[in-house]
Each structure stands twice: as C-alpha cells, then as structure tokens.
Amino acid sequence: MLRRLFVIFGLVVLLAGGAVRASYADDATLTLKRLATDNYADIELGIAAVAASGLPSAEAVLNALADSRLSYRSADKALFFKDASGSWIDAATNTMPAEQPSGLKPVKVNNRVRRALEAALGSMTLMAADPQKRIAAAEAVFKSRDVNTLAALESVIAKEQDAVVKRHFEEARAAVLLLKVDAPESDRVAAAERLGERGDQDSLALLGAVSEANASANTVVAAKLAAKGISRRLALLSTVQNAWYGLSLGSVLLLAAIGLAITFGVMGIINMAHGEMVMLGAYTTFVVQEIIRTKAPGLFDWSLPIAIPLAFCVSALVGLLIERTIIRYLYGRPLETLLATWGVSLMLQQAVRSAFGANNREVGAPSYMSGVWDLNGFQITYGRLWIILFGLAVFVALLGVIKGTSLGLKMRAVIQNRRMAAAMGIRTPLVDALTFALGSGVAGIAGVALSQIDNVSPNLGQSYIIDSFLVVVFGGVGNLWGTLLGALSLGLANKFLEPIAGAVLGKIILLAVIILFIQRRPRGLFALKGRAVEQ
Amino acid sequence: MLQLDVQSIDLFYGAAQALRGVSLQAQRGKVTAVLGRNGVGKTSLMRAITGQQAISAGSIWLGDQPIEAKQSFERARMGIGFVPQGREIFPLLTVRENLETGFAALARQEHSVPDFIFDLFPVLADMKQRRGGDLSGGQQQQLAIARALVMRPKLLILDEPTEGIQPSVIKDIGRAISFLREKQTMAIVLVEQYFDFARELCDSYVVMDRGHIVLAGEKSAMVEADVRKHLSV
Amino acid sequence: MITFFIRHFDRTAIGFVTTLLLIAVVVPLLNLAVPESSAFHIPTYLVSLWGKYLAYALLALALDLVWGYCGILSLGHGAFFALGGYAMGMYLMRQIGARGVYADPVLPDFMVFLNWKELPITWYFFDHIGYTLLMIVLVPSVIAFVFGWFAFRSRVTGVYLSIITQSLTYALLLAFFRNDMGFGGNNGLTDFKYIIGFPVQAASTRATLFALTALFLALGFLLARAMVVSRFGQILASIRDAESRTRFLGYRVEHYKVLVFVVSAAMAGIAGALYVPQVGIINPSEFSPSNSIEAVIWVAVGGRGTLVGAAIGAVLVNFAKTWLTGSFPELWLYGLGALFILVTLFLPKGIVGSLAVVVQRMKGGSAA
Amino acid sequence: AAKAEDTIKIGILHSLSGTMAISETTLKDTMLYLIDEQNKKGGVLGKKLEAVVVDPASNWPLFAEKARELITKDKVVATFGCWTSVSRKSVLPVFEELNSILFYPVQYEGEESSKNIFYTGAAPNQQAIPAVDYLMENEKVQRWVLAGTDYVYPRTTNKILEAYLKAKGVKAEDIMINYTPFGHSDWQTIVADIKKFGSTGKKTAVVSTINGDANVPFYKELGNQGIKATDIPVVAFSVGEEELAGLDTKPLVGHLAAWNYFESVDTPENKEFIAKWQAYTKNPKRTTNDPMEAHVIGFNMWVKAVEKAGSTDPSKVIDAMIGVAVPNLTGGLSTMMPNHHITKPVLIGEIKADGQFNTVWQTPGTVVANEWSPYLEGSKDLIADWRAPLSCGNFNVKTGKCGGKS
C-alpha cells in the first residue's frame, strides 16, 4: 500500500513539472483511451498520463504495451491486453471481460514510444521487489536524467538495504544532480565524484557536458578531474577489452580450424570440403532448434547441448561416407585430394541449398548465451564466453584423443607410414575412416558454435575455409598446439590491428605479417624440428 | 613344425617380374636364411609374405591357413612380425610409441613391452622419449627389430637386420636370434648379405638369383663356394 | 634461339601448336567472312567465349609450369593473372578518355563520382600501349620475383608456400576492394570502349583478340615446353622430387625456383591482359583465392605436368561450366563436382596424363 | 527452332549459387511466378512467355558471358536480373552492344542511366535521404555513424549522405564513417566503437550500408552487446524480410530499415500478391521483399509497354516504356520516368519481433529518382532523358553536351 502511494506521489511530482497538462486523472478509462490511437506523439503523452493515473492496471498496461500485447477496440477505444496465459484482460477494470473482445487493433510502438515507456516504467519500478528490476529502474533514470524523479530517488536511497542497488540509485541521483543548474554546489561536486567512481563512458559523457556556462568553477574542476580519471581508466580498459575480443576471435578461428587440423594437419588431405562439414553442423543446429520450436518449446535452452552430439554424428557420418567412397583411393596422392574434395564441397553446398533453400536460416541463442556480464566496465558477452570455453574444451578433448588413446597412436602411425602400420597389424582402413570421421565430426561441432555468431547459409563453410587453412598452416601442420596458438595469436593480432588500421587495412597488414613470418619460420609457429621431419 | 610355406609364387612390378615361381619353407624354432645379390628379389619375397605386394600366382600358408588373399594388417594380426629393409620406423612417434604400435596385433592383456627387448637394445631404454626419426641409422635399425619383437610373432621376418649396426650389437642380435630360436615359439626368416653371419645363425638356407631360388638346403649341406658363386658380381 | 624452342618436339606438341595456329586463323575467318546464315558461321559471342577459355588455358599453362614441373603449388596464381588484367584494364579505361559519362578527359568515371581531383600516380602513362604492355609483364614478374626471392631463399615449401601465395592474393583482393586504392573498388574497371583505337565491341576486334590469345597460348606453350625439356626442366623435376638432394649436388635451388616462378607469373599476367578486353570487366574478385584454386583444378583435371593437359583442362572445365550453368542452372554444381571427383578417381593423372599412359601401354604392348 | 517462335523468351539472370544466391534465388522464383501468372492470363501479344534461367554463379565476368548467351543464343527479348552493382556494370556493355533490355530490381548508388537498362530499385534519394530525414526529425539524431561494406554503393551513398548531413549543419566530428570488407564476420570491435561513439550524450544513429552476409553477424553482435534501438537505432538499406528470416529478431526490435515496400504493407494489392506467391511456392511462410516488388513492377511495366508497342522488339519496347505506369504494391502508382528509373514511395519501418517491419513513416506520394545526385560534385549538372530528341543518359545542363557522345 505504502509503495503504491509512493509511486503515485512520485508521479504526481513528475506530472506537475512535466509538459503534460493532465486534467486530473479522475476518469481512469478516459486516461487509458489516450493510448488508443495511431499517433505516436499522442501515445507518448498517453503513457505519461497512464503512469500518473494511479490505475491499478497501469504497470500491467505499460508492460503490455512494451511487449506489443496491448490492443484497442476501434469502436469504443477500450483497451485490452493479453496476459501471460494469452487471454484478453480489460485494462480499465484489470479483469477478464465477459466475452472475447473483437475488432481489436494493436497499439503500435516505435522507438519514441519505447523510450517513453522505459522512462515511465523506470520510475514506477524504483520500488520493485526484485533487486534486478530496481537496478534496471535506476539505470533508466540514469539515462533519462529526469529531474522529477529526484524526490523519489532520495526516498528510496534512504530505505535501500542492498548495497549494490543503493549504488545504482546514488549514481542515478548523481546523474540528475550533476546537470541540475539550481542544485547546491556541494551536491554537484559530490555528483561529479560519484560519477567519476562509476567510471564508464556514459559518466564521461555527462561530465563532459559540465562547463562554465552551466556550473560553478568548483563543479567544473571536480567534473574535469573525474573525467580525467575515467579517461585513463577507459584507455586501460580498452586494451583489456581488445585482448578479450582477440581471444574470442581466436577461439572462433580455433573452432573453425580444429577439424581441419585433423583432416589436413594430421592426415595430409587438402580438405576443401572442411567448411561444408562445419556448415552441416550449423544446419544440424538449425534443424534441432526447428524441431524443438515446434515440438517442445520449453527445451529451447537445451537446443545446443542436444545439437552438439548430433552435429558431431551428422558430420562424422558424412565424413565417413566421403572417406570410404573417395578419399581412400587417394592416399599417397595428397595433391589430388584437393581436386576431389573441392568437388565434394560443391556438391554438398548445392545439396544443402536444395534441401534448405539458399537463404540464411535462423538459429537462436539460448538464454544463457545472450547478455553481457559487466565487470566494472569490462564487458564480457556471455555468448563469446561460452564459445571460448567451448573451443578450449574441444581442443583439450581432441588433444586427449590424439595423444592419449591407442586410437590416436594408430592414427599417427598410419599417417606417417601406412604400409608399415599395416605390417604392425593396424587396421589401416578402419583407422583412416575413423580419423577422417573424427576430423569431420569435430568440424561439425564447430558448426554448432559458429551458428551462434554467423550466417547459417550454404556459404557458411566457404567463409571459413581460407582462415582455417591459414590457422593450421601458420601454427605448423600436424601440431595441435600450433593450431591453438596460431588461432589465438591471429585473433589477437587482428583485434589489436583493427583499431589502428581499420578492419580492411588491418587484415591486409595481418596477411603481410603472416607472409613475412613464414619466411622466418618456414614451417609455421610450432615447427617440428630435427631429422624426424625430413624423412 | 612348418610355420611358413610359400609355394611357387610369382610377383610383378608393373610389367617387370621380380619373382618367378619362388618357394620357401620356414619351420618353427628354426632360422631360414635367404641369400642373394642386390636386386635378385629377396625383399620382394618378404613383401609378398607380409602382404605389402600382391602376388600373381602361387600360394602362401601360415601354419595351416592360406594367407595370400589376406590384407597386410590381417597377416600381422595372425602373427607375422616384419623388420623391413630400410627400417621404416615412424619418424614422428617417440621410441616408446613406435614400440607400442606393436600392440595393435595383440590382445589387450598382452599390451606390454617385454623386458628382454631393453636388455638387448639398452640404447632404446635411454631414448624412449626421443622421436624415432631423430635416432641415428643404427639406432633406428635396433628400434625396428625391437618393434617387431613386441608383436610376439609366430613368424619373424628380418630383412637385412644388421644393416648399419655396430659390430658389438650385431653380435648381440645374433645372440638374440639364437635365443628366440631356442624358445621354439617362432619361425625366423632372415635375409642377409653378410654371409658369415647368416651361416652362423641359420638352420637352412635358400639362395636367390634373378627372381629364382637357385640353391636351397639344410645348413649342413651348405657349400660356401657354391653359395658365394651366386653372391659374387 | 629457334632451336631452343623447337627441340625435342613430339607429336603431341606439334599437334597442339598446329591446332592452335589453325584455330587462330579459322575461327576469325568463320566469324567474319562467313555469312551469318551459313551453318559454318561462328557467332561473335562464341569467339569471345572461346577467347576467354584460351586466356584461362594460358593461365593454367603457367600454373602447370610451376606446379607440375617444379612442385610449387601456387594457390595465388590468380593474382598475377589479375594484375596483368588490371594493367590492361587501366589502359582501356584511359582509352575511354572524354567518352565517359562525366566526360572528364583524364579521370575515369568512378574517380569523378567519388570526387577524386587528379589521377593517382599509379595510373600515369597507362594511356600509352607500350607502357601498358611493359607493365603487363613487369608488374606480375616483379611481384613474383620479390615474393619468390624471399620465400624460396627462406625455403618455404609445400603447403606453407601454397598458403602464403594464397595470402598474397587474398591481401591483394582486399587491397583492390578498397576504394581508396584508386582501382575502382569492387566494381572494378568496365565499360571499355576502344583498344588501340579499335572499338572493343566490334566483331573484327574480337576476332583479332581471339587470334592473339591463341597465338600467345601457342607461344606460351612453346616457351614452357622449351624450358621443361631442357636440362633446366630436368633439374626442376629433381627439385620437385627431392629438393634437398638437389642442393647437395650443388644446384642453387632458389634460383631455379625464382626463375620459373617469374616466367610463370609473366605468362599469367599476359593471360590476364588478353582476358580483360574479351570479357569486358576486371574486378577484384579475380584475386579471390577460390579463383586461384579453380585454376589449380583445371590443371589437375587436364593432367598435371603435361602442359597440353593443363590447357585442355582449363578449356574443358570452363566449357562445362558455361554449358552446365546455362542448361542446368540449379543442378550444375552437382555435375561439376561429380566431374572433379570422377576425374580424380578414374583418371588419376588427369585426362591427358591418363591418356598418355594408355597410349604408352598400347605402344609397349605392340612392341612386346 | 520453329517451336521457339511460338513463345516469347524472357531471360532470368540471377545467381543461384555462390555468395549472392542468398539474395538472388528468390528473385528468380519471383520471375518464374510472374511469368506463370502472365501465361495464365494468356501471355503477351497472344503468345506464351517462356523463362530462360541461367546461373551466373555470383561471378561477375560470368554475368557478362551469360547475358550475351541469353541475348544471342537464346534470343530473349528482355532480361530480368543482377543484384550487385558490379554485376550490372559487367553486363551493361553487353546490353548496350546487343541492344537488349535489362530490368534491374535493386536499390543502388545511382550515377548511371543506360538506354538499355530499366532501374526499378531505389536511387539514393528514394531511400537513404528520407531515412536520414526521418531520424533527424523523429529521433532527433545529432550524431551519425555511416557504416558500410567497402564497395561502391556504400561509398557513394555515404558520400551523398555526408554532403547532405553537412548541408544540414551536422559537424564533421559528429560523423563517423567506417568501412569493412565483404563478408566481415567479427564485429566486436566495431560495435564497441559505435557504442562508444554513441555515448557522448548526443543522440546517435547508425546508417548501415553493410551488405549481404555481413549483416547477420553484425546484428547478432549488436544484440550481444546489448545495443537497443531506443539507445542507438540502426537504419539499414540492404536488410529486408529475407535477411531477417535468418536472424533471431527479438533483440533487434526497433532497428529500422528504409525501403519502398514492406511485406507488412496493408493494402489489398499486397495481400493478394502475398497470397498468390505463397500458393505458388507452396510455402505459407515464404516472405516477400522490396526487390521482389521491383520485379513485379518492372515485369508489369514491360508487359504494358509490349502491348503498347505491339511488339517485343527491344528498340520499340524501350521507346514505349517511358511513361508507363503500373500499380505498385503499396497502394500507389509507379511510373517509368525518362531517366529509366521509376517513381516510388519511401517507407521507414521498424523491425518487429516476428521479423516483419512496422511502417513508422511513409512519404505522402511517390518520389522521383535522382539518378545523378545533386550532392556530388561531378554529377550535379547531369540529367538523363531518354526521350527523343535528347536521348541521353548523362546530359550536362551546363555545357549542353551529352557525355560520351563525341
């Protein structure tokens, strides 16, 4: 009850200073009807009015509008919204209407309306029970810097128990106060310091707006000081951030290349169809999601864990088929594998195009893969984090197989001397087939991850094939560690060059550097040395 | 007991015939030496037995089974151990891994490297972690022999095993071959150019010339001058 | 000098050169002199199309010289082709002169609308055909020389070399895409009008270009053949099979490699220059690594290390592409893909290479 | 050969493989649909139409080759095709030389007018400038990021926009221009830069001329880094329903696109078209988009012109085309102007969660294309008019000369 009262109080203050000359919102339905229009400017005004109306359904209505669940009956402009279960609720009474309303038209939203909604909902949810919501509200106020929320802010700050939420509230207040010309100087100086502590780009922008024209000398000095601190911090941060981007690009390259490190690096097949194996993995993800979407929407977050083994199987099976029908006739003729796998690649592309169409296919991100983890300004996107971890996991697993299992030993033996391996009793055809299937399967797994950041289209594979070869060769053919290091160093180099030279020139420079680097180490980063190599 | 029975096989490289109706028998617990000049077909014969080169006529029996239609790896799994000419170790595998490739033909419980191997070739024990390809020529040859022994073969084929090996180790190898013969578990076929070495070890011998077997017999019946005639240039 | 070119002529070589010279004469004749109604008439579009194939054949020949005979698998030969093409394209652009849409006497159209004020230095003198011809050969050669000199001296071999050649062409692709480079960006150079004063569209010009391409292909073939049948070619083969052994015999492997690489690059450049006026456009996608890979594939299809095969492979694959994209637009990739797979499986030495084996066997059989 | 006389052949020159297949395959289907529809109505001039489909495989020289093949070998009377500017540039000399007709359905940078090409997509002033106006007026944008793929269309469009913005008083430091290579897939740095550029307090928007495949990772990264349309809206000129179909659009709600047609346009013509199209493709989810509408308009114009000329002879049809008006799918009438471009309405739409666009603004009528931009130094004095007696695509009003005709 107290909370409700408080919101009303806050919004009345808001309205009093606002541009809206609301005829006191005694008639709730009348207020609501202001939303029943096609004119965005009117809707914007209506939002403020509804927020101020104190209607029991106000928050629900605004939330419904934000999610495009709000409609009005053209005939009488009565508002209805859909609740969580999908049934219509009469906004005026906040109850289910007796009969299903008909002739409904949705209330349209555009960015302007959305912004107004965010601001309105922000102030309304300052007291929400969920601390996350309160933080979101504080951030909304921080952004809108609405002077009218000041009183509300003061009061919630006084009551807030949660230290984190409190900090956000205080930052929001500081944002409002800093540029409030008539605020006391001490408050404004304190606000500048507060923002300096917050230390992000937004604070810097706010501090930058302080000038002699709108503040006292002391405030200006404080703001300058705080801004300087932020700039220094941000410069440092951007290096860290760059390293992160580099790492994450590196992990993408690693994933793209790692299957090739087997089929090409270990087996010596110039596997031009590698990219298509990656593509098959991505399409498997698509199919899995498609089935989940229609059959079991609740499992959506599980779509990737389900897709990973399936993608492995699909690509591995196709790989197996290719090995058994084509590649196995080409051992000892490595250069010709280029020709044959190129042919395979063309056919696979076209097959996928025939089966799924030429367009991109939608692969969604599960909830744990979207969003940003803000570590005090250092932003880690969850999607990328997962991809890095996933890339490393695949790498470790593969390394384990190659180095630690008897299959791995047999693989290496067969590749180094097929005839002798057979003379040792190793089933060379089986090992060949398994190795190629493993490499293909791993490529398929990579496709699951890449479907999260890139197009799922028949051309997916083509866009990674060149980089994949580059990584494997740069790292040193036949050395998994080389592939890891190659991928990560190319990723990092790329991301540190990009801000300096731009994306295009950066890439050109990187290629030139690679060409020069190979002169110094003609067998890649992790070159195998010694006599053993020359045989 | 007759372990290997090669019955008049022919072998071609393209149009060129390398073996012409060659027959060869090897008994368990016996050493059979194969002698002959360069290019007469000794290695080709071994390749035929191990399945690395297909034959066009004749048959090959291992124990009581015909194997000429079997793949090379199947023959290895049936118990043929092979020390090829030119060593053919796996260059990028470590010495240890090279030895472990011999496990492929064995049941799981037999997956171990017998100790006597390191007694015979102590250098391999020192170099277990080194890559096979980095070893010196003679060390590689020792490794190749050891690797075949890991397989615990029923038929051991040694194609010029002493090539490039220092005299003291040759003596050791000689002792080892005697030792293996004494164990009576395997038949040994030894291809050798080094006449004295072969004569000392063998129980029976064949001499090849231009793809034919020109002399064959028990050691007791071996006449040095006859054999040397076929070995001279 | 003449003997240098014609020594060790065998029947295939004579047949190939004669065929080329013949079509260099006959095709233009059938196109220009025979009336359109005649069944023997060759339409102009076919003349240009076949001209394009022959230009590709010259590229394939160049590639076969380094790959087939010296084991240098260049996945960046398209770069030299494109550089030669650009040199020619720049000449053709300058030939447009004030006939461009903006009627600027000096600047090509794309420069005018991107607000360039003056001609970049790279474009100087390209209005002279002599200078252009020089550049067509020089630019690819110099780049090949510098690149090869470093790479071969550092002993970059095998896939490492392949990948850096690919990086080279990829870097050039990106560079030429950049509009700031002043080569027309993605749109490249098009809408050519005149070549040495003759309208490029005219049937007679096209026929002449075709004849020239055939002629250059024959010349390229003679040069390449002369190189590979000489002692030089034997040493190349040794380098291909056992590079380090060749060194131990005292041969300076890097000199040999640089020399063939440069010659091959120059041939590719000439091929590019002949290609551009016939297809009417040069654009950075010619630098794309997949183009270079395709060229490798032509060689493989025709038969690596046969020269004639490389040329035939190029013509054949491109003909197949033309035919399939026109007749089976939705299925052609299956056809082409299957062609590549079948050739690898059943004609392991490529079409010509495998044919040669069969012929050899038949000869051997009859002799025995 | 005799049988060939019974039908009228139409060439379809769209990539069905390679990088552009993503966009162009649909246009091929559209043409097949339109031809099928027309044949149901009895064809043209009493003859059935026959489509000749070829695949130029996203390979520019191959476009020229295929164009030549279509015209000389298959004897098509008109061709509908191309997507990228470079493919059009590649075939342009062919169409001029052989005097045939090409309908080009995609928005492009302008700066061209050929006698043999009819441009049914938008010129920059029919798309880019209204979009910027909208952002300036409705979103009060003050700072601009012009992000594009490094090729001619973005370069030219951005040149025009830069000049336009500066003319409107935007300062140089408030414009950030960024070019990326084709198929750019790692957008982390650039999106972070945009975020930074946009957090100075001034309202910022991104004008995206990013092309093709690069859009998906770009939008995915926008979503990942949490850039919302309410903070920094992105307005794109090459992202339509087809592209959105490959994306999870929920995080992108509110970002904008400027086109001349949206699938969501609520007109009876459009409803009917969509219904028939989906029935034809037997896919109730099949989307439509702007370049498709351009082909619909172009095709209908061609039919009308042929009927007007009473012949399919290209020279006659070319003359008959100018002035032909057909209904577009947004409820208006598009007319072929003497500059061989058509009049079009401009629509601004916001992305909705279902992958469709919500039209938030629309020009009251149709807009005439400026094929030669008044904002570019070299072209401001040029006009195109293919009517006799001028009959020139680049007539310089200052010098009174038609360029290229010496």
Added chain:
Amino acid sequence: MNLDLTDSILYVDAVSVSFDGFKALNDLSFVVGRGELRAIIGPNGAGKTTMMDIVTGKTRPDNGMVIFDGSIDLTTRDESAIAALGIGRKFQKPTVFEGQTVEDNLLLAVEGPRSAWSSLFGWRSRVTVDQVLETLSTIRLGDLKHRLAGSLSHGQKQWLEIGMLLAQNPKLLLVDEPVAGMTDAETEETARLLTSIAGEHAVVVVEHDMSFVRALQCKVTCLHEGSVLAEGSIDAVSANDRVIDVYLGR
C-alpha cells in the same frame, strides 16, 4: 697444427652441436689431408652422420669451425654452395631422384655448370655423356639405365648413389655406410674402388663393416659420444680397449 691446416682438405675444429640438450657432437676435432682416405667408425649414435651433416651444411654447429681446403670456412655456407666447392656426399639412407631414370640421376650429378641460365640453354655435351657411361659401368647398372631409380632395389640404390658421387667428381667425398646391404663380393669391390680414387680425391668413409674398413688400409678414426675416441691404424684402433668395449664387443 698450422702446417696441417694448409695441407688439409678438411679441418673440423672443436665442433659441438646439440639437439634439445642432447650433445650429438662434443668438441669434435680432426683433420683429413689432401687426397687422404679416412675411415670413421664408432658406435651407433656416436655422431658420424651428424658430423657429415655439419660438413655439408645440413646442420649448423653450435660452436666450432669447419675449414675446407685450408682456408674456406664451411659453417657460414649453405648446402649448394658447399657442394659447389667440391664436396660430395652419399647419404646413409640411399637418396636418389626416384622419379628419374638411373641415367638422368647420373646426368644431374655430373660435374659442370650448375646455374639456372646455363641449364636453360646448354645441353649435355659429349664429355658428360661419356662420363655417365663410364660411371654406369663402374656401378654395374648399365642394363638398368632407363629404369626409374625409384624401382631399384635397396642395394641398387646404394650403388646408384655411389655412382652419383663419383660423377660429381668432388675434391672431398663423404661416404656414409656405402656397403650396407651389399654382398661380401661387392663390399670388396667397393673397397677397391674407394682406394683407387683416393689420392686424387680425399675420401671420408663411415662404415661398421670391419672387414671393409680393414680392406681400405687407411687411417681410422673412432668416434664416441660426439668426440674422437681413438685414431690410428686399423690394428691399433681395433686393439684399443675402449673401442672394443663401446664398439666392437668381445
């Protein structure tokens, strides 16, 4: 020592090399005089092949110098430069051009100009053809001269490589295990061959076959663990206790 130097064809001076910490050569020094025939023996892994690798430029030493012909430091040159100076080598594992015929292998080896230009415009002269024929008969592969070297048997390849070395006509021949895989008769033949060319050429032979080494009748150097263990006549060396321990066996 100085006297030795000007008089020597090959002077290996305190050469060490290690691979990943393993010292393959340890302060190795020895001198080979002009026209001298020298046999080198030593246990497997003693460093004999590594020593040849260093002389021919295949491996760079960590320290030490290799002086050729009294004044030329070999450690700064690459393989082809060293070969061009007149050092030829036969490898332990026979390495020939498998894809070329026996005759062509020899043609490639025959001494003569090595530059790219000369190879483009020059062709085989009468002299080289004769030389090849002569070598072919020496190595008894005349019948097989049109065979691809890859199809030779192991021993035949050994011979071919010896032939290539002879055809090269170098000042210094480094011969690594020439008689491995040869019959006793061939071994004797090879010994005769090598003694006959010594004098005009310096020859360094590595072998394990003691009867062959004996037949060479020359100074013997025994290496062990990367340095010289004993040097002298065959009788002296083979009587050396250490040599017996580590190499010959009892």
